[in-house]
Amino acid sequence: MAWGCVSWLAIVRPVDTAPEAAQAAAFQNAFRDGFLIAVFNSKIAAFFISLFSQFLGDGQPFALHLTMAGLAGFIDMAVYVFYAVLASTAVVDGLMKRYARFRDGLFAVILIGLSVSLFVSHLNLV
Numbered sequence: 001m002a003w004g005c006v007s008w009l010a011i012v013r014p015v016d017t018a019p020e021a022a023q024a025a026a027f028q029n030a031f032r033d034g035f036l037i038a039v040f041n042s043k044i045a046a047f048f049i050s051l052f053s054q055f056l057g058d059g060q061p062f063a064l065h066l067t068m069a070g071l072a073g074f075i076d077m078a079v080y081v082f083y084a085v086l087a088s089t090a091v092v093d094g095l096m097k098r099y100a101r102f103r104d105g106l107f108a109v110i111l112i113g114l115s116v117s118l119f120v121s122h123l124n125l126v
Contacts, residue, residue, distance in 0.1 A: 034080075048072065 038044060052072075056065055086092060096103070 048069075052065075052068065055068065
């Protein structure tokens with residue numbers, strides 16, 4: 001669903017060739033795009049449905065359900081804002097650039113290890 005939402009935004013939004021205007025438009029629409037992607041992400045919906053079903057009962061008032069959902073949404077938004085602010089600092093940008101090769105190699109080793117473990121576990125099942 002998120003892919004469809006982003007595709008729709010790409011179709012509806014006019015193409016602007018000016019780099020300054022594109023940067024300004026990207027900054028202004030970043031919140032809207034992120035919000036729509038988060039709302040239409042089926043994995044997030046499945047997570048919250050499975051999480052909240054444990055805490056919601058039939059006898060509870062609807063206002064309590066809305067309060068719990070609002071609190072979870074606020075915490076989720078606060079964490080994302082914290083990550084965005086942290087990632088936009090010069091220190092983190094410098095660290096990401098400095099250790100880019102190490103980071104890429106580490107994730108390559110992790111993904112190769114996961115694929116080998118899946119392959120080996122599949123061999124044992126056959």
